[in-house]
Amino acid sequence: HSEHISCAGCGVRLQTEAKDKLGYVPSQALNRSPVICQRCFRIKNYNEASGITLNHDDFLKLLHQVGQTKSLVVNIVDIFDFEGSLISGLPRFAGDNPVVLCVNKIDLLPKVTNFNKIVNWVQRQAKEFGLKAVEVVLCSAKQNIGFERVLQVLDAYRNGRDIYVVGATNVGKSTLINRLIRDYSDLEAELTTSQYPGTTLDIVKIPLDDGSFIIDTPGIVYHHRLTELVSKRDLSKLMPDRPVKPLVFQLNERQTVFFGSLVRFDFVQGERQSFTFYVSNAITAHRTKLERADELYEEHKGELLSPPSREDLELLPKWTKHPMRIPKGKQYDVSISGLGWVKVNSVAGADLMIHAPKGVKIAVRESLI
Numbered sequence: 001h002s003e004h005i006s007c008a009g010c011g012v013r014l015q016t017e018a019k020d021k022l023g024y025v026p027s028q029a030l031n032r033s034p035v036i037c038q039r040c041f042r043i044k045n046y047n048e049a050s051g052i053t054l055n056h057d058d059f060l061k062l063l064h065q066v067g068q069t070k071s072l073v074v075n076i077v078d079i080f081d082f083e084g085s086l087i088s089g090l091p092r093f094a095g096d097n098p099v100v101l102c103v104n105k106i107d108l109l110p111k112v113t114n115f116n117k118i119v120n121w122v123q124r125q126a127k128e129f130g131l132k133a134v135e136v137v138l139c140s141a142k143q144n145i146g147f148e149r150v151l152q153v154l155d156a157y158r159n160g161r162d163i164y165v166v167g168a169t170n171v172g173k174s175t176l177i178n179r180l181i182r183d184y185s186d187l188e189a190e191l192t193t194s195q196y197p198g199t200t201l202d203i204v205k206i207p208l209d210d211g212s213f214i215i216d217t218p219g220i221v222y223h224h225r226l227t228e229l230v231s232k233r234d235l236s237k238l239m240p241d242r243p244v245k246p247l248v249f250q251l252n253e254r255q256t257v258f259f260g261s262l263v264r265f266d267f268v269q270g271e272r273q274s275f276t277f278y279v280s281n282a283i284t285a286h287r288t289k290l291e292r293a294d295e296l297y298e299e300h301k302g303e304l305l306s307p308p309s310r311e312d313l314e315l316l317p318k319w320t321k322h323p324m325r326i327p328k329g330k331q332y333d334v335s336i337s338g339l340g341w342v343k344v345n346s347v348a349g350a351d352l353m354i355h356a357p358k359g360v361k362i363a364v365r366e367s368l369i
């Protein structure tokens with residue numbers, strides 16, 4: 001290449017070869033005007049620049065340090081993306097410290113939900129994951145549901161120790177901490193910051209009235225969550241802000257449901273049965289025949305099938321296909337990290353194919369609801 005193009009944002013020389021090097025821009029995006037590098041694009045349009053975040057390795061280092069303190073660890077997970085927001089390695093790295101599993105965003109579950117059942121489900125799932133939580137609490141940091149119980153549990157297990165709050169990005173950690181500050185801390189005292197050894201990270205320490213602290217840790221970014229891959233605009237559609245109205249489809253085999261151009265769900269084989277989709281109601285579902293699905297996608301991606309828009313679709317990883325066999329005999333969900341989940345209502349079994357942006361975590365689990 002003899003001519004060089006510079007990023008209109010930061011001035012770096014653009015290149016299309018090395019994704020993880022400075023100045024990278026996907027070649028399709030070179031036609032855009034002005035042309036900016038992927039990094040500038042992300043800072044401008046994506047949620048990556050919000051708050052301090054860490055990658056997995058650095059996060060584990062941090063957890064390891066937490067493990068060497070005597071503290072109470074509060075792990076916040078998102079009920080709308082349970083598998084996706086669990087922190088792998090937490091059981092190993094928390095050391096001997098008790099872990100409270102704080103399950104946030106329960107306001108998103110349908111109104112009729114039996115919450116005792118949810119707690120039991122979370123306990124079973126956490127155990128399967130290898131996490132021994134001393135307590136599971138459900139809450140909504142945003143709607144202020146379940147907070148009395150959260151405070152009770154923290155008091156019961158704290159014994160004068162510091163509280164480390166850990167979580168993936170977008171699980172509601174900031175919202176919850178702000179609530180803790182309001183309800184719990186010595187408001188007269190100043191917030192302080194300290195640094196983790198060997199890093200340049202400033203950590204916020206919130207003083208409690210007994211001289212210990214609530215310590216906010218950076219969020220860990222998980223690229224297996226669709227919510228971390230989409231633009232800011234689409235993020236607000238993906239994350240519901242009110243109880244989800246489940247969407248029920250009676251499907252014959254060889255039928256397909258699209259969720260915008262984000263995810264495609266194929267019912268490949270099995271008896272006619274109903275599927276319940278727990279997906280943000282801001283995302284429109286389109287149903288078609290499997291035979292027509294490829295054609296429909298090519299014709300309508302980024303338009304009728306949106307979000308994302310055509311432009312944002314270019315920045316989303318291409319779909320990969322996940323064949324999923326739903327066993328007979330029990331009710332299962334297929335969870336699609338960051339989008340939601342599909343409940344397979346029949347116990348007759350089914351063969352599914354999920355198409356989702358590369359990297360997005362898909363899992364079969366015992367039904368939540």
Ligand code: GDP
Nearest residue numbers: 105140141142143169170171172173174175241
């Ligand atoms: P953080 O990245 O973990 O610090 O998460 P934030 O506190 O910034 O919250 C991420 C998003 O989730 C924001 O859009 C919040 O409004 C939303 N959120 C936080 N807590 C709740 C909750 O309890 N219910 C719902 N529905 N949304 C929440």
